[in-house]
Amino acid sequence: MSFKKLKFVKPEESDFSTTLKERVNHYFNTNNLSKHGNASMILKTMLMLIMFLAPLVILNTGIVSSKLLLFGLYICSGIGMAGVGMAVMHDANHGSYSKNRNVNKYLGYTMNLIGANANVWKIQHNVLHHTYTNIDGLDDDINAPLFLRFSPNAKRYWVHKFQHFYVWIFYGLSTISWITTKDYIRINRYRKMGFFKKENEFRRELFKLTGWKLFYYSFAIVLPLIMIPIAWWIVLLAFCTMHFITxxxxxxxxxxxxxxPTTKFPATGESDLIANDWFIHQLETTCNYSPKSKFFSWLIGGLNFQIEHHLFPNICHVHYRKLSKIVKQTAKEYNLPYLTHKTFASAILGHIKMLHQLGRPQLV
Known part of the structure; x- marks a missing residue:
């Protein structure tokens, strides 16, 4: 399976992207701001890493004998793990955390520290998802297993009519899949698509992938199984609970x-061209949510401002709230969509509605 690259063709009459980039650059220049992280980003990094690692350190000492404390520590670590993934690793692997490439590189390895693989993730997320958002067959975030359907352009099976009920179980199992099989499946598929094609690159990456996973298993589950004076299956259940939450x-x-329901899912034909400005494509396929909640935004790494993130993935998420005003105003001037859910709950309800619609026969 080769990788079919699609090109976005900017309409001649559209200068939205040019205007928007000029305004965003003007904002940073006039306010003498860096597009990268700041002191609050460093503080958040330390807090998330401590929340993830400190409970595991305590568990590895063997002093925990309470089942309640066992689950509490693993759950705390799971929330920290999610925080590391969303608010640290994510920016670092986009190159937006710091202007120093080595800082981004090594903080990007926090992805490996939580049991996944940074280099595989960069292809899945940075290349495929961000470039071909909501395009079936290319966006790996909507390339779901047979029992899930995330695009109206994907084949429908009878089981999909129930997916809005059972999808939540598979969301919970997603990182368990990630630390076990998903990276291996993806790295092999990406090699067939033309990635990891340098001499011995695939073999080296596969070796590093396995090494990091063994390191993660050693401190996240093997040592606790050895050290904690509680039945092994209870410790394993607590570990799985941590991952389910993450x-x-x-x-x-x-x-x-x-x-x-409000986002678009562009279909591709035989042509390698998409008649749309890539910036407009991101507006049409992405939606913000809960824009007024500062704490929630801080907690999830600014990912409630998904539009700003997709338009400017090279800018650290600490700036998204300010940029959202510029993006929204510019989109309005050009009569373009700027999709927003007022709350996270309404966004979830919208997602449930879409899953239900995708399971209905008339959307085949």
């Missing part, structure tokens, strides 16, 4: 920004 949180945060 997977549930991260899946919902990302999916409600794209798989909703």
């Amino acid at each position: 997977g549930f949180i991260t899946s919902i945060i990302f999916q409600v920004a794209h798989v909703i």
